[in-house]
Every structure is written in C-alpha cells, then in structure tokens.
Amino acid sequence: MTQRKSASGTGAAAAEIALDERGRVCPHPVIALGRAAKSLPPGAVIELLADDPAAAIDVPAWCRMKGARYLGAEAVVDSGETGTYRYRVRLSEATPPSAGDSV
Amino acid sequence: MPVVSEGRLAQVGRLRDPGWNLLWQVSPIYPPKGPNTAGTMGDVIRSYLAAEAGQPLSPEAVAGRAAATQQAWADPESLCHEGRRAALFRETAVASLATTFGARPDEIHLFSSGAAAIRAAALGTGNGPLLMGSVESRAALGWAGQRPGGLHPCPVGPTGAVDLGTWRRGVAEAGAAWLQIGNPEVGTAQPVSAAAHLSSEAGIPLILDATMAAGRVELPPDWQVVVVDARSWAAGDGMAAVLVRHGLPYRSPDFPVEQVSAWPTGPTVADLAGAAFGLEAAMSGLVDRSARDRQLTDRIRAEVAQFVPDAVVHGDPKDRLPHIVGLSVLYVDGEALLAELDRRGIAVSSGSACVRDGVPSHVLAATGGLSSGNVRITLPLNVTEESVDHFLSELPAAVSQVRQAAGVVGL
Numbered sequence: 001m002t003q004r005k006s007a008s009g010t011g012a013a014a015a016e017i018a019l020d021e022r023g024r025v026c027p028h029p030v031i032a033l034g035r036a037a038k039s040l041p042p043g044a045v046i047e048l049l050a051d052d053p054a055a056a057i058d059v060p061a062w063c064r065m066k067g068a069r070y071l072g073a074e075a076v077v078d079s080g081e082t083g084t085y086r087y088r089v090r091l092s093e094a095t096p097p098s099a100g101d102s103v
Numbered sequence: 104m105p106v107v108s109e110g111r112l113a114q115v116g117r118l119r120d121p122g123w124n125l126l127w128q129v130s131p132i133y134p135p136k137g138p139n140t141a142g143t144m145g146d147v148i149r150s151y152l153a154a155e156a157g158q159p160l161s162p163e164a165v166a167g168r169a170a171a172t173q174q175a176w177a178d179p180e181s182l183c184h185e186g187r188r189a190a191l192f193r194e195t196a197v198a199s200l201a202t203t204f205g206a207r208p209d210e211i212h213l214f215s216s217g218a219a220a221i222r223a224a225a226l227g228t229g230n231g232p233l234l235m236g237s238v239e240s241r242a243a244l245g246w247a248g249q250r251p252g253g254l255h256p257c258p259v260g261p262t263g264a265v266d267l268g269t270w271r272r273g274v275a276e277a278g279a280a281w282l283q284i285g286n287p288e289v290g291t292a293q294p295v296s297a298a299a300h301l302s303s304e305a306g307i308p309l310i311l312d313a314t315m316a317a318g319r320v321e322l323p324p325d326w327q328v329v330v331v332d333a334r335s336w337a338a339g340d341g342m343a344a345v346l347v348r349h350g351l352p353y354r355s356p357d358f359p360v361e362q363v364s365a366w367p368t369g370p371t372v373a374d375l376a377g378a379a380f381g382l383e384a385a386m387s388g389l390v391d392r393s394a395r396d397r398q399l400t401d402r403i404r405a406e407v408a409q410f411v412p413d414a415v416v417h418g419d420p421k422d423r424l425p426h427i428v429g430l431s432v433l434y435v436d437g438e439a440l441l442a443e444l445d446r447r448g449i450a451v452s453s454g455s456a457c458v459r460d461g462v463p464s465h466v467l468a469a470t471g472g473l474s475s476g477n478v479r480i481t482l483p484l485n486v487t488e489e490s491v492d493h494f495l496s497e498l499p500a501a502v503s504q505v506r507q508a509a510g511v512v513g514l
Contacts, residue, residue: 026455034434037514053462054456054463054474057468058473061415061471065413
C-alpha cells in the first residue's frame with residue numbers, strides 16, 4: 001500500500017517517530033501509539049512496526065477515535081517474521097482534547 | 104413421585120394440541136419458581152450477562168424437562184405402555200414447537216446441538232455456492248466452504264449489516280443465501296426482509312440463522328428455512344432444529360430423506376419437552392421482555408458512552424437485536440477486563456484477541472471495530488434490572504483499575 005502525503009501541507013515539517021512493537025500483542029501496540037501521540041505536536045506522523053494481527057484492526061480504529069488520519073500499512077519483508085506491517089498515522093491537526101480525565 | 108395413571112394418560116392422549124396443562128399438573132415442581140440471573144456466591148452478588156455462552160434455564164424449561172424425565176424415560180420407539188407414553192411426550196413437544204414457530208411438524212428437522220443444525224442447513228440447502236455475509240458465525244462460514252459450490256462472501260458495512268448492492272449481485276450467482284437475524288457480537292439486525300426479497304426474486308432459498316434470536320424477537324412470518332437453538336430461549340442444551348418450508352430444496356447431509364425423522368443424533372424427549380415448554384413461555388412474554396431488553400441495552404449504550412473514557416459502542420444504535428450490546432475500551436487488555444469484572448461479580452464475554460488464542464473476532468475485523476478491550480453483553484431471558492445496574496456501576500471502576508495496573512494513565 002502506498003503512503004499518501006498529507007493534504008494539509010504541514011506534514012513535511014511535522015515531527016516523526018518510529019515505534020517498534022514487534023512481538024507485542026494487543027493492547028500494547030495501540031498503547032505505544034497513544035503514548036507517542038501524547039508527546040508529539042498536532043499533525044505529526046507516527047510509524048508503527050507490529051506483527052500482532054489485532055493491530056490491523058485496532059490502528060485504524062484508534063485513528064477514528066482520536067481524529068487521526070490512517071495513512072495505511074505496508075507489509076515488511078525480510079524481517080524474519082511473518083505478518084509484520086509498518087503502519088503510518090498522522091495525528092489530528094487540531095489540538096488534542098485534554099487527556100487529564102481519561103482514567 | 105407421581106405416576107401417571109391410566110386415566111390421566113388417556114386424558115393426555117385426547118388432547119389435540121399442546122397438552123401441557125395436564126402434564127404440568129403431574130409435575131412435582133409445578134408451579135415453577137423463577138431462578139434468576141443475579142444470584143449470590145458467598146458474599147459476592149453475581150450478575151450474569153453472557154447468555155450466548157449458556158444461560159440459566161427458564162422455570163418453564165426446567166418444568167418441561169422434569170416432567171419428561173419422570174414420565175418419559177422409556178424408548179419412544181418401543182410399543183409397550185411406557186414407550187407409548189414417551190412417544191406421546193415427544194410428539195406433543197414437536198407439535199408444540201411447530202405450532203409456536205408457525206410450522207408443520209414435518210417441517211422440523213431436529214438436531215442435538217446448534218452446531219449440528221448449522222452444519223446440516225449450510226450443507227443441505229440448495230445447490231451451488233452459498234451467499235453469506237462476512238460476519239456470520241464461524242461455524243456457518245466454515246461449513247459453507249465445504250459445499251460443492253463453496254462460500255460466496257458478501258461484505259458488510261461498519262455496523263455489520265450486509266451490503267445489499269453486493270447481495271443483489273450475489274443472489275444471481277449463488278444457489279442459496281444465508282443470513283443471521285442479527286449479529287451476536289455487535290447486535291446489528293440484518294436487513295432480512297430486503298435480503299429475502301432479493302433472494303426470492305432470484306429464485307434461491309434464504310436460510311435465516313436465528314440461533315441467537317429465537318424466543319427473543321419475532322421471526323419473519325414468511326421464513327423459508329430457519330435454524331434455531333433452544334439455548335437462545337433458555338431451554339438448555341440438546342435441542343436445535345432446522346425448520347424447512349415444505350417443498351424447498353433441503354436434504355439431510357447425513358441420511359436419505361426418508362430416514363431424517365429417525366433419531367440417531369436427535370434430542371432426547373426431555374430436551375424436546377424442555378424446549379417446547381420453554382419456547383411457549385418465551386413467546387408468550389416476548390413483547391414485554393423485548394421492550395425491557397431494549398430499554399436495558401439502550402441504557403448500557405448511553406451510559407458506557409457517557410461514563411467510560413475512550414470507549415466505543417459497536418453496532419447499529421437503532422436497528423439491532425434488543426438483548427445484545429458489544430463495546431470496546433481503548434488501552435485495555437480484554438482478558439484483564441473480563442477477570443476484573445468477574446472479580447466484581449459480573450460475567451460477560453469478549454471477542455478480543457487475548458481472550459481468543461491470539462485471533463481477534465472476525466466480526467470486529469470485518470466491521471473495523473476496535474478489538475482490544477472488547478466486552479460482549481448478551482442479556483439472559485430472565486435478566487433483572489439489578490444485574491444491569493450492577494454492571495454499569497462497576498464497569499467504569501473496572502476499566503480504570505485495569506488501566507492503572509497497566510500504567511496507562513492520562514493517554
């Protein structure tokens with residue numbers, strides 16, 4: 001799957017981070033995504049490497065819940081693992097809502 | 104223990120239609136007293152909301168089973184007095200099931216489990232590919248793949264309802280079509296009448312899987328083939344059936360047609376009597392129970408959205424089965440949440456991967472619903488409002504507890 005550029009034009013300047021969650025199962029890949037999102041500015045692009053089959057469902061679902069944009073996933077070959085994908089998401093351009101009440 | 108006298112048996116034998124009143128009177132546990140979904144275990148109040156995994160038998164089902172166990176223990180095929188009495192129970196039970204479902208007794212094909220009935224309906228109805236939505240039960244999808252024509256899959260939308268555009272094209276290529284009344288994981292009702300209209304226009308039979316719905320919602324009166332399981336109306340294990348309208352292309356995958364009514368793997372007489380008593384009771388109270396169920400699940404849907412941070416409620420909010428809710432909670436391990444709720448006295452189910460040997464629910468995969476922290480609620484037939492109150496009062500704290508234990512705070 002191809003990785004699409006942001007339509008907003010601010011994507012090139014945004015910070016990027018790559019997370020490696022291979023070997024970890026749900027809900028950990030999505031928790032890593034949530035932690036990274038909290039530390040990054042709006043519009044940042046996050047890459048997530050994961051081999052948990054639930055990530056294919058939960059990364060797009062996380063994007064919908066958090067107003068982020070799901071940029072797609074590509075299969076990672078030569079990693080020695082089967083079913084590893086590199087997911088890419090772009091955080092919402094809007095300021096994220098206060099997270100103080102989420103527990 | 105009461106024994107049916109000759110006179111009493113003769114009276115029973117004269118009854119044309121369900122002779123239950125007399126059978127009830129000889130049951131020592133008549134009138135039945137209600138077991139409940141909420142009970143106590145030690146000092147912990149238990150609230151059981153996982154009816155898809157079995158549920159407390161209704162008092163009527165218990166009474167039916169008890170009556171048959173006491174009086175219909177003989178082989179119904181044997182020609183002695185006791186055998187005839189067992190046969191009478193069996194025929195009365197089948198006649199009652201037929202009447203309640205709006206079928207003729209010869210339109211009921213009996214099985215000893217829902218899985219066996221699903222297999223027979225998926226393998227035995229029509230020829231060629233079987234058109235089926237991607238959120239149907241794993242058993243149905245699996246058996247459809249074993250047909251000579253295989254499975255003809257139909258995608259679903261985000262609520263889990265089949266896409267009628269694809270369905271319309273699919274019925275032209277398939278030999279039969281299959282649809283659940285509603286989805287047992289997310290609750291969404293399928294567009295049964297529109298789908299039935301399209302399959303009928305194409306001249307293929309539609310099999311309705313009502314194993315999660317019979318006794319809880321009305322079946323469409325113009326059904327062609329229906330799969331039912333007595334578990335859904337709280338009558339226990341051991342009785343399932345495929346109802347096939349006379350003249351439709353069904354043949355048993357196991358026996359020549361003329362032997363289908365033999366009973367090598369069928370329900371016992373007690374299973375049938377419990378199912379028949381239980382179904383009559385479930386159907387007679389269906390309108391009130393269904394309204395109560397909808398009110399309770401509406402409350403669950405609203406309060407989860409309001410009081411549990413980062414939670415999503417699945418399925419169509421309006422067009423849905425009244426007794427089912429599916430929801431998922433972000434940043435939570437489904438197995439840990441089930442255990443925390445169980446510790447607090449609440450039993451629910453989950454389609455999360457960690458609860459299912461690493462494979463997330465195919466329903467959530469097909470609908471794109473969050474699979475982590477999934478909770479499935481299926482209200483039992485005789486659910487109490489207190490059970491739902493209990494669940495709603497404990498869920499936010501249980502979620503918070505699991506998140507804190509995992510160090511997931513403030514995301």
